[in-house]
Every structure is written in C-alpha cells, then in structure tokens.
Amino acid sequence: MTLATGVGSHPGDDQRAYDEAVRLVLGELPELAYLPEVPGRGATASMTGRAMAVVAALGADLQPAGWRLTDGPGVDQRRARSLLAQDLDGLEEQAQGYAGVFKVQVAGPWTLAATVERPRGDKVLADHGARRDLAQALAEGLGDHVADVRRRLPGVERLVVQVDEPALAAVLAGRVPTASGFSRHRTVHAPEASQALEWVLRAVAEAGAEPWVHSCAGETPLDLLRGAGARGLSVDHAHLSARDHDEVATALEAGETVALGVVPSTDPADVPTDAQVTEALLRWLEMVGLDPEEVGERLVLTPSCGLAGASPAWAQRSLALLHEAATHLSG
Template sequence: MRATGIGSFPGEHQRDFDTALAVVLDELAADERGLPFLPEVPGRGAPAGMTGRTLGVVSELDADLQPSGWRLTGSSGAPPLDQRRARSQLGQDLDSLEEQASTHAGAFKVQLVGPWTLAATVERPRGDKLLADHGARRDLAQALALGVADHVADLRRRLPAATEIIVQLDEPGLPAVLSGSVPTASGFSRHRTVHPPEASEALAWVLGAIAGAGATPWVHCCAPDVPVGLLRGAGARGVAVDLTALAAADLDVLAETLEAGDSVVLGVVPGTDPEAVPGDGEVTDTVLRWLDLLGLDPERVGDRLLVAPSCGTAGASAAWARGSLRLLRTAARNAT
C-alpha cells in the first residue's frame, strides 16, 4: 500500500507553493510507500486554481475571467491576459518542480480537471456553461486531449529520471452531469443529462491522449455515485474515491479494478482539520477491514492500493495538510 494526496494545499503566495512542494517531496518522495504529486495552491488566485491551471494547459481555446468565473472568448488572436497568467503560473510551478525534483527516480503524479467538470464550470462566449452546447463540449474535450499530451511531454523533460508519470483527471462534477443536476446560469433549471456513451467518449479522448503520451491515466471523483465502471471503460487505469461516499454497489467494481491490475486510491482521512486526529493504526485498520470485505489479500493488492485524504486540503491548516500525508504514509507502511 502507498500514500499520496489528491492535489490542493493551503496558501496564498508563490512561496506557499514552494513550501507545499517541499512538504510533498519530503513526506512522499523519499519513501517507497509514498507517491509524490504536484500540489495546487488555489489561494493564490483563479489562475492558480484547478480550472485555471487546466485552461493554462489547453492552447487550442482562449479563455478569460468574468465575475461568474472562467469563460471562453471565441477569439483567435493572442490568449487573453488571465489565461496567460494561468500559463505563467503553471510554468513557475513546473520550474520549481524541476529545481527541487529533477532527479526524482520514482513515480510522480500531476492533476488536471477532466472534460466534464470543465464543461460544467467554464462558460461559452455568450453565456451559460459549455455543458449546454454539444459541439462546444466536444471541442473542449478534444482541445484538452491535445493539451495533456504536450503537458506530459513537458513533464518528461523536467523529470527525466521519473519511472512513471501519472495524470489524474479531477471529475467531481461528473455524477451531476450524468444525472442532469447541473444548474443553468439562471438557477431556475438544470442542464440536460449527458448519457454515458457520450460521457465515456469524451473521457476516452483525454485518457487515451495521456496513455498515448506515455503516462498513466487516473480519474478522481470525491462525489457520491462515482461511475467507476464508466471511468475504467473509458481508459482510466486508476480511480480515486472518497471511502465514506462509496455505496455497496461500488465494492465489486473496485475489487475488479484491483484484480485487473489497476490502481485504487481510497480517501480515508478528511481534507480539512478533523476534530480528533485518527491514529495511524486506526487508518490502517480501516483499509484492512475494507479489503477483507472485498475478500482481497493486502499482499496481493500491493502498491496498487493507495490511501489519501478524501479530497484536496486547500481548506485545511498547513499543519494538517502536512500531517495528513505523514499519517497516511505511516498507515501505508503499517499495512506492508
């Protein structure tokens, strides 16, 4: 069993990102039980958030910031200022990564927003979400596929010794997209349901681009009703879920995921400061009981099972953001 994080960290300044990266590398990179990752510090502003960082990767579409959030501009000229800032911020973060971890010889994970959460978040040039426009959401997914391939190539250049690059697509909005519960701009209605074949096709474009670039595609969703079967069918070789949000029906498909040789990341500690901090033995026992319920041997599962916070830790204190990684790493070591 290994330990990792979902992505986000608290902080408001560039120095907070540098500190977060140092924490991740210190807690996870130097231990075979750890999977280090590129942290996000969304408190630095919208260009540094999960949507801004992802739009910084997408070079085929231009976007700017409006009071309601990110919006495609529909222009074909130079990228808008806000998107340029997002790209510059990501470039700074990757420069810091290269400086601190260029000799890292293990696996390394990065995170981007998946096509459906992006479509449910970003607006069209004339208003309302991209989700409302079949053609626009198709263009977005294809542009994201091109962007992630270039992103993986850049990461390979910066981390030449890494044995594996993992790209995690964050899709917290996917269950709402599938159930037709994403509100329209007015708030008085809901966007139409996206049916599973279309959802799978768009995910497959992006996940396939990640795999085609030589990286391992994962998908994270901390919402209830995670469509694990759909994610795996679209090409995800790892799924990250919140253990407390799982339904009984999820158990079999997660067991199948592990038995097929793919990875499962279980969110087993809160993403914000808990009232009572659990002990590492308690966390280990929770995971072992879950494996026992599935009828799986911990030794057989091995490194394909990971533990993490239930979601990102941007809303946590700096102490818990670090302490949760240390706790998870110790719990993972206990299980081996």
C-alpha cells in the same frame, strides 16, 4: 508495497505556500509525489484555471461569472500558463534526482464543461459542439503537458495524470444549474460522457503516462470511468456505495490502481492514529476479499479529497499519517 499520495490541492494564498507544499510532498511522499495545487492564489491557480492553462487551440479569459471561451488567449489565460510554468520551474528545482512515481492533476472534460462558459454565455455544457471541442482541446494540450513534465523530471519512469471529475455525477444526473439558476442543464447520457473521457484518457496513455480519474463526489459511475480507459480510480472511501466497493475490488483484481481516501481532508476533531487507519484498511480489504500482500502498490492511500481547506499543520500531518499507514500495510 502500498503507496501513499495526495489528491492535489494544498492550503495557502501565495507563492511561498506553493514552495512549501512542494517541499512537504517530496519529503513526506518519496514513492508517489505530485505537483501541488494552491488554489488560494486566485482564479489562475484554481482547478479550472490550471486546466485552461493546459488546453490547446482554445482561447479563454476571466469574466465576472468565471472562465469563458474567447476567440484567442486572453490575458488571464496567459497568466494561468505563466503560473503553471513557474510552478513547474519550482518543482524541477526541488525535485532534482527524484525517481519515484510522480502524479500531476488536471480538471476533466465534464467538470470543465460544467464550469466554463461559452462566448455567448451559459456553460459549455449547454452546447454539444462546444463540449466536444473543449474535450478535444484538453486531450491535445495534455500531450504537450506530459512531455514538459517528463523533460523536467527525467528520473521518473512512471508518470500518472489524474483527471479530476468532481462534477461528472451532477452532469449525468442533470443537476448542473443554468446561468439564471432557475433551471438545470439537460442530462448528458453515458455514451457521450464516456467518449469525451476516452479522448482525454487515451491522449494521456499515448503520451506515455498512466491515466487515473478522481472524484470525491458520491454517485460517480466507476464502471463508466474504467470503460473509458481509466487505469486508476481515486475515490473517497466514505462515499462508496455497495456497488462501488465491488467495482474498486474488481479494478484491483484486474491489476488497476485504486487510490482510496482514508483520512479527512480538513482538520478533524479527533485525529486518527496510524494504527487506526491501518486497522480500518485491513477490515475493508477483508470485506472485499483482498489480501494486502497481493494488492501491493496497486492500493494507494490518500486524503478523502483535496487539502485546500485544511490548516498547514493538518496538511502535513495527514500526508505523514498516510505514509505511516502505507508502511504498516506493506510490512
């Protein structure tokens, strides 16, 4: 059975929007729901803020330029942790009895290294030791996070942790700007990039969850992600190169999961029908030489990226559309 899910983020700017997102996800995606993110609530609810709430043994606080590492947890990091706990409380209340697959999301080590600053300024990416420490702190914190989610959702047998790495391609290509904006950080070579991801993905697996990696950015090296331990790839179909198509087909044939972004993440001028989405997927499966029945639930349908920039109406319609297309493929 083909499944449908979302990438993570939803529109809105207050707690009511988060509560509504939880209701929407649980209602529209009964087989593979997820913990929504509503970054419009502020920096503590952003992708980086969420991750800084999860990391262990590293302090952080907000500065005018964004999140910065500190000697101990700052007030903003404590607020981020409090907000995450509050959101999990709300999820636990609404998801009583839920027994499908469940997914949580967290920013990956290289996206954090490209967005979080060192205590002395500039990005963590500029310091080999700092980026190693940040990756290891994230790995350590994820073990506790997975255990907390499992405690709150005891009926879930299969828990997925989606590691978001939208900045990975830029890190590998040396395209991340320095604080001055006049230069670029040095390229991180593939072996080091793979090692940091491996620490994080191994921690997820050792905690009893299934590690996926998501990026809707083009030029993300999917073979590197799989080599580092990703057992699921979450990608935007529109950004796949010919080599990427081969890699995702190989992943599916190997029994791994591919979450394929197939509907727009923002309100489209022309809304596709469930039949059009299904037909496009069948053409793609034929192109890569895969049978829908054989692929089964290893193929997951998603929006092309997060829904934070969508209207509430499109956020709801996109998830319903994905569920309808998944049902057609399963039939």
